Amino acid sequence: MKPIVVPELSTLVAGYQNTAEHNDAVHSLMTAATWGDLVLTRHRRHVERHQLGFGDPAFHSMWTSLLNCAAARFGTVNALEIGVFKGQVISLWALIAEANRLDVHVSALGPLCGQPLPKSALLNKFRYRIDRRFREQIDNGNFYPDEDYAAIISAQFDFHGLDFDQVKVYHGFSTDAALLAQLDQQSFQLIYVDGDHSHAGALHDFQTFAPKIPIGGWLVADDASCDLPGTGFWKGHEAVSRAVQIMPSLGFKNVLNVGHNRIFERVG
Numbered sequence: 001m002k003p004i005v006v007p008e009l010s011t012l013v014a015g016y017q018n019t020a021e022h023n024d025a026v027h028s029l030m031t032a033a034t035w036g037d038l039v040l041t042r043h044r045r046h047v048e049r050h051q052l053g054f055g056d057p058a059f060h061s062m063w064t065s066l067l068n069c070a071a072a073r074f075g076t077v078n079a080l081e082i083g084v085f086k087g088q089v090i091s092l093w094a095l096i097a098e099a100n101r102l103d104v105h106v107s108a109l110g111p112l113c114g115q116p117l118p119k120s121a122l123l124n125k126f127r128y129r130i131d132r133r134f135r136e137q138i139d140n141g142n143f144y145p146d147e148d149y150a151a152i153i154s155a156q157f158d159f160h161g162l163d164f165d166q167v168k169v170y171h172g173f174s175t176d177a178a179l180l181a182q183l184d185q186q187s188f189q190l191i192y193v194d195g196d197h198s199h200a201g202a203l204h205d206f207q208t209f210a211p212k213i214p215i216g217g218w219l220v221a222d223d224a225s226c227d228l229p230g231t232g233f234w235k236g237h238e239a240v241s242r243a244v245q246i247m248p249s250l251g252f253k254n255v256l257n258v259g260h261n262r263i264f265e266r267v268g
Helices: 009-014 018-037 040-051 058-074 088-100 121-130 132-139 149-159 179-184 199-212 240-249
Strands: 076-082 103-110 168-171 190-193 218-221 252-258 261-266
Touching: 009 058, 009 252, 018 040, 018 058, 018 218, 018 252, 040 058, 040 088, 058 076, 058 088, 058 103, 058 190, 058 218, 058 252, 058 261, 076 088, 088 103, 088 149, 121 149, 168 179, 190 199, 199 218, 218 240, 240 252
Parallel strands: 076 103, 076 190, 103 168, 190 218
Antiparallel strands: 218 261, 252 261
16 A cells, blocks of 8 residues: 655644635645545545545545644544544544555544434424424434434444454443543543534544644644635534534634544644
C-alpha cells in the first residue's frame, strides 16, 4: 500500500483565512486531494456505495493531514470518536495509520444501536408541534434505524483488511456515568465529536471531553459551521454551531475549517 500524500496540516493552518473564498477553496482542495489518492478514494467509494456514513469526501484528506501531524508531534496518537455510526471514521483512521505507518490507537464511543423514529407519522407530526425536545431531535438528525451496527462496522473493517478488534470500544452514550468513569484518566491527542447534535448534547461533549486533550492536540467538531462564510459546502446544524462557541473558553483555538468540520487546537 502506497503512503497517502495530502496537503500538510501546518501549511493549511498557516495560510488559513476565515473568508467565504478561502473556506470554499480549502473544501475544494481537500476534496481533490481525496479523489487524487487511490486508498482514500477506495474507502470513500465503499462508504458511499453501501451508505456507511455521511460527511464529505474532503474529510478523508483532512483526517490524513491531522493524523500525520499528530504522529509527528506526539509519536503515539490516541484518537477517540464520540458518536460512532457505521465505522466510516474509525476505519479510515486505521487505514491511514496502516498506509502511513503511524502509531495510532483508535477508540470509539457510542451505543452501537439504533434510535428509531416512532412509526406513526401522524403522532410524530403532533409531537413535533408541541414537544421542543422531540422537535430538536428531528431537526438535528438524532434518529437512526435499528441495525446491527457492530456487525456493520466489523464488515467495513474486514473489507479494508483491518482488524476491528484493535479498536477500543466504549459502549454507551457520552452522558453515561459508568462509561465516563472508565474514561476518567484517559487522554487523547485527537477527539472527533459527532454525537448528540442537540445544543445541550453537543455542549456536554465539548465541556466533558475537551479537557482530555493535551496542549497541541485537537478537537474536531462535526456539523458546526453554520456561522462560517462560504457557499461550496453544507454547514451542519445550528445547535452544534452555537454550542461550539464555547471552545475558546476551554483553551482551544479554531485553526482550520474544512466544510462543516471545525478543527480546534488546544493552546492553553
